[in-house]
Amino acid sequence: MRDLGAGCKYLMEGQRWVARHGKQFGFGLLPGLITLVLYAAALVALALWGEDFVTWATPFADDWSSPWPGLFRGFLTAVLFALALLLSVITFTAVTLLIGQPFYENLSEKVDRDVSPDGTAPESGLPLWRELWISARDSLRILVRALLWGVLLFGLGFIPVVGQTVVPVIGFMVTGFFLTQELTSVALQRRRVELRDRLALLRTRKTLVWGFGTPLAVSFLIPFVAVFLMPGAVAGATLMARDLLAEETPHLSPSEGPVSPSGV
Numbered sequence: 498m499r500d501l502g503a504g505c506k507y508l509m510e511g512q513r514w515v516a517r518h519g520k521q522f523g524f525g526l527l528p529g530l531i532t533l534v535l536y537a538a539a540l541v542a543l544a545l546w547g548e549d550f551v552t553w554a555t556p557f558a559d560d561w562s563s564p565w566p567g568l569f570r571g572f573l574t575a576v577l578f579a580l581a582l583l584l585s586v587i588t589f590t591a592v593t594l595l596i597g598q599p600f601y602e603n604l605s606e607k608v609d610r611d612v613s614p615d616g617t618a619p620e621s622g623l624p625l626w627r628e629l630w631i632s633a634r635d636s637l638r639i640l641v642r643a644l645l646w647g648v649l650l651f652g653l654g655f656i657p658v659v660g661q662t663v664v665p666v667i668g669f670m671v672t673g674f675f676l677t678q679e680l681t682s683v684a685l686q687r688r689r690v691e692l693r694d695r696l697a698l699l700r701t702r703k704t705l706v707w708g709f710g711t712p713l714a715v716s717f718l719i720p721f722v723a724v725f726l727m728p729g730a731v732a733g734a735t736l737m738a739r740d741l742l743a744e745e746t747p748h749l750s751p752s753e754g755p756v757s758p759s760g761v
Contacts, residue, residue: 504708504737511733512726514608521604525728528597533724535592536585543581548574580651586717587643587672590679591636593727598629601731605683608735612746619688628686635682635692643675673710674699676717680710680734681741688742698741709737 515522551573558566609618650668654660699706717723739746
């Protein structure tokens with residue numbers, strides 16, 4: 498349970514770090530704002546033309562007697578929009594990190610230098626184009642996993658009682674795990690930790706991951722909140738990555754004591 502609290506503390510500590518470094522916070526907002534505009538445009542387009550798309554995709558329902566075509570297509574339109582919302586929450590972080598790779602790399606490095614005993618930060622030694630390719634490839638792999646979970650949880654949502662109580666909680670925990678994976682990838686990729694090893698590392702400290710990612714997943718349901726929390730989330734994920742790798746972090750902020758590297 499103390500890992501759960503440590504995860505929340507890393508999330509808050511990351512927000513405090515960017516609050517003390519206003520320039521990094523300002524630059525960190527730009528990728529989120531760009532992503533927000535793109536996603537908002539896509540969702541508005543879906544709201545305007547989603548019903549037309551469903552009608553075009555279900556010509557077999559034209560011959561059904563009224564009111565079944567309308568009810569069937571209305572249900573499919575609602576399902577399509579719900580899946581789009583779920584997908585936007587799951588992929589928002591990955592797309593924002595991809596767009597803002599140079600911004601967040603710089604932010605993460607500064608966090609490492611600020612808290613490391615010798616004032617240095619690990620470097621991948623890879624050119625930017627190579628880092629972008631690895632980030633895009635790994636994000637796509639995570640997206641496939643997240644989509645499979647999303648479809649499964651959406652189906653389970655139709656189970657009476659359980660679907661309206663237990664499934665949403667599991668959904669936030671799953672989303673939180675994948676959000677944390679994406680956010681810690683900025684720091685872990687600089688350390689040349691491969692995707693498979695990153696996932697294995699996170700699974701060893703699931704309560705730490707849930708403590709960090711689940712509140713973030715709930716917050717990210719509000720688009721503007723997601724934009725403003727992203728810089729601090731990257732900073733907090735960098736601190737948590739140091740914990741996961743048992744790297745020495747003698748202090749986290751001038752006013753707070755350290756979080757134990759073991760999380761206990």
